[in-house]
Structures are given as C-alpha cells and as structure tokens.
Amino acid sequence: MNDNFLKACRGEKTRPVPVWFMRQAGRYLPEYQQIRGRADFLTMCKTPELAAEVTLQPVDLLGVDAAILFSDILIPLEAMGAGLTFKEGRGPVITPPVRSWDEFSILHSVDPQKDLIFVLDTIRILRKELSEKVPLIGFAGAPFTLATYLIEGGTTKSFVHTKKMLFSKPDLFRAVMNLITDVTIKYLSAQIDAGAQAVQLFDTWGGILTRQDFRDGALVYARRIFHALKDKGVPMIYFVYDGGHLLDLVRHSGADVFGLDWRTDIKTALKSLGQDAVVQGNLDPCLLFLTEDRLRERIAEILYQGLCAKAHIFNLGHGVLPEIPPDKVRLAIDIIHELSS
Numbered sequence: 218m219n220d221n222f223l224k225a226c227r228g229e230k231t232r233p234v235p236v237w238f239m240r241q242a243g244r245y246l247p248e249y250q251q252i253r254g255r256a257d258f259l260t261m262c263k264t265p266e267l268a269a270e271v272t273l274q275p276v277d278l279l280g281v282d283a284a285i286l287f288s289d290i291l292i293p294l295e296a297m298g299a300g301l302t303f304k305e306g307r308g309p310v311i312t313p314p315v316r317s318w319d320e321f322s323i324l325h326s327v328d329p330q331k332d333l334i335f336v337l338d339t340i341r342i343l344r345k346e347l348s349e350k351v352p353l354i355g356f357a358g359a360p361f362t363l364a365t366y367l368i369e370g371g372t373t374k375s376f377v378h379t380k381k382m383l384f385s386k387p388d389l390f391r392a393v394m395n396l397i398t399d400v401t402i403k404y405l406s407a408q409i410d411a412g413a414q415a416v417q418l419f420d421t422w423g424g425i426l427t428r429q430d431f432r433d434g435a436l437v438y439a440r441r442i443f444h445a446l447k448d449k450g451v452p453m454i455y456f457v458y459d460g461g462h463l464l465d466l467v468r469h470s471g472a473d474v475f476g477l478d479w480r481t482d483i484k485t486a487l488k489s490l491g492q493d494a495v496v497q498g499n500l501d502p503c504l505l506f507l508t509e510d511r512l513r514e515r516i517a518e519i520l521y522q523g524l525c526a527k528a529h530i531f532n533l534g535h536g537v538l539p540e541i542p543p544d545k546v547r548l549a550i551d552i553i554h555e556l557s558s
C-alpha cells in the first residue's frame with residue numbers, strides 16, 4: 218500500500234509529498250455526475266455501494282495518495298433528529314432551525330451502529346477495495362460549524378442567529394454544542410473502529426469568530442473531541458477554513474495535522490503553529506484555472522514552503538469546485554508528485 222499520507226501525518230518527510238483534495242469526489246467529475254444522475258445526493262450518501270464507488274473514483278482516475286469517505290458533515294444532524302434536505306442550487310436545509318429550548322428538545326444523541334450504520338458499512342467496503350492502494354480518511358464537521366447549520370437552518374452569510382444564541386442564550390448554545398460534541402466523539406470513534414485510518418474535523422465556519430469567541434465557543438469543543446480520540450491511535454487533522462487569525466490557538470487543539478486555507482501561506486502559518494507542525498494545504502482551488510506553466514510555479518512555491526514544516530501533505534485550501542476541468546485536477550496531482558519526488 219502507498220502509505221505516504223500516513224507517514225506524513227506522523228511527521229515523516231516523504232518523497233513524493235502525498236496529495237489528496239477536499240471534495241475530490243464531486244460534481245466536477247463526469248463519472249460522479251453519471252451516478253448522481255440516477256440518485257440524489259443523500260441517497261448516494263446512504264447507499265454504501267454507491268458511496269464507496271464514488272469515493273474510489275478519484276483514487277483510480279487521479280492518482281491521489283488518500284481516499285476520503287464520500288458522505289457529508291450534515292449527515293449526523295439528521296441522525297440526531299433534525300430534518301435534512303439538499304435543495305438543488307440552494308444547498309442544505311435543516312428543519313426546524315434550532316433556536317429555542319423547545320426546538321433543542323427534539324434532538325437526541327445517536328447510536329452510530331444503528332443510526333449511521335450506512336457510513337460504517339461504506340467504510341468496511343472501502344477498506345477491502347483500498348487494501349492495496351491508499352489509506353482511507355474518515356471525517357466529521359466540527360461542533361461550531363455543525364451548530365451554525367442547525368441554528369441558521371442552512372447556509373448563511375451573517376451567522377446572526379448563531380451569534381445571537383452564543384451571546385444572548387449561552388446556556389442553550391452550550392447545550393447544543395455539548396450534544397454535537399458527544400455525538401461527534403461517538404461517530405468518529407465508530408468510523409475508526411470500522412476502519413478509517415485518519416480523521417479530519419472540518420471547521421468551515423470557525424473563522425467567522427473573534428479569537429476570544431473561537432476559543433470559548435468553538436475550540437474547547439473541538440479539543441474535547443481530539444482528546445477523547447487520542448488513544449485510538451489514528452492521525453487527526455483539524456481544518457479551520459479562513460482561520461489564519463486563529464492558528465496560535467488551533468495549535469493547542471490536540472490535532473496532529475493542521476489544514477490551511479490559501480489565505481495564509483505555510484511559512485507565515487508556521488510562525489503561529491510552531492516549526493514542528495505537520496501541515497496540509499494550501500493551493501487556492503481557483504489556481505487550477507491557470508495555464509500549466511503558471512500552475513507549476515504556484516505548486517512549486519507551496520512545496521518549497523512545505524519543506525519548512527515537519528511534514529507536508531499537499532491539498533487545496535478548500536474543496537474542488539464543480540467548474541474545474543478534471544484534466545487540470547489530474548495535471549496538478551502529477552505536477553505535485555513530479556516536483557516532490
């Protein structure tokens with residue numbers, strides 16, 4: 218098996234540098250669209266054979282060094298009793314939004330072996346299929362990011378309901394966060410027991426907070442998850458999108474690897490994370506629209522900066538966009554491998 222990804226997670230410098238891309242399975246791939254034409258997104262997530270097939274597509278088509286489970290961070294919210302739908306062109310919708318103790322009282326903890334068994338079955342299929350290939354990454358949403366979807370009822374620009382609860386109903390906010398945190402510990406623990414060889418916690422919206430509110434309202438919960446899972450012995454990645462101002466706090470999260478978006482370059486990030494940090498990132502996904510020569514220069518710069526870290530896993534600074542030509546994604550992966558060999 219190609220275990221460069223796991224080696225790098227554990228702090229070993231590898232040649233070539235391992236690469237995988239967030240949203241590497243997704244709408245930009247015609248092979249994904251073909252399956253998506255027959256099943257809606259949630260059905261794909263809940264049908265282990267389909268979820269496994271889609272997970273494997275980028276491994277076989279692009280040559281990435283890790284597979285990431287095909288699912289969504291919002292899946293556990295449904296298992297907790299929230300209504301979840303994905304509306305075409307509108308993104309996720311959660312009903313009812315949780316803004317009062319009454320709405321909170323509908324939610325409950327989960328038993329992953331029952332309520333999320335389709336995810337665990339997908340992982341078991343994948344470990345068989347991937348045994349000679351690459352490691353499998355499991356994942357979950359970080360509590361603050363999941364709470365924003367639960368409280369806003371979907372995607373938002375202002376986060377006004379979330380911040381309103383944080384500042385005017387702190388007891389309710391804490392209750393929501395504690396429940397999500399407990400569920401996430403059980404969920405990731407079950408993913409690891411089913412065969413996930415690393416896990417990533419996605420904190421897509423942690424970056425909207427001030428340092429103080431991130432520390433008290435988001436990081437304490439993420440840290441509780443990393444500490445609870447430490448003994449499981451698999452590498453844990455923490456990705457706070459748009460979190461450049463938070464990196465010296467993120468450093469103390471208990472994660473083994475720190476994901477970086479493109480706004481903060483690796484050298485600058487290491488000043489906050491410490492030179493002994495393992496980092497993952499951080500090409501702006503839109504740079505994949507560059508011509509080959511220009512793209513090569515930008516990749517070389519990131520690889521060069523990655524040498525300053527204890528170890529580096531190449532990734533994008535956020536997910537692959539549906540508009541990006543698959544050939545460019547494949548080209549980028551080839552260039553990363555070639556330049557770092």
Ligand code: CP3
Nearest residue numbers: 239240241242243258285286287288289290308419421536
């Ligand atoms: O990375 C992968 O390849 C693994 C699968 C994965 C998906 N979503 C599949 C997906 C992962 C790891 C996620 C994480 C996720 N989901 C995050 C955190 C990372 C990030 O992007 O910031 C968030 C915030 C979500 C919530 C979510 N899921 C939204 C807001 C949307 C709608 C917007 C969009 O991009 O479509 C989704 C849908 C979604 N999740 C799709 C996929 C492939 C598109 C579904 C489709 O086929 O229509």
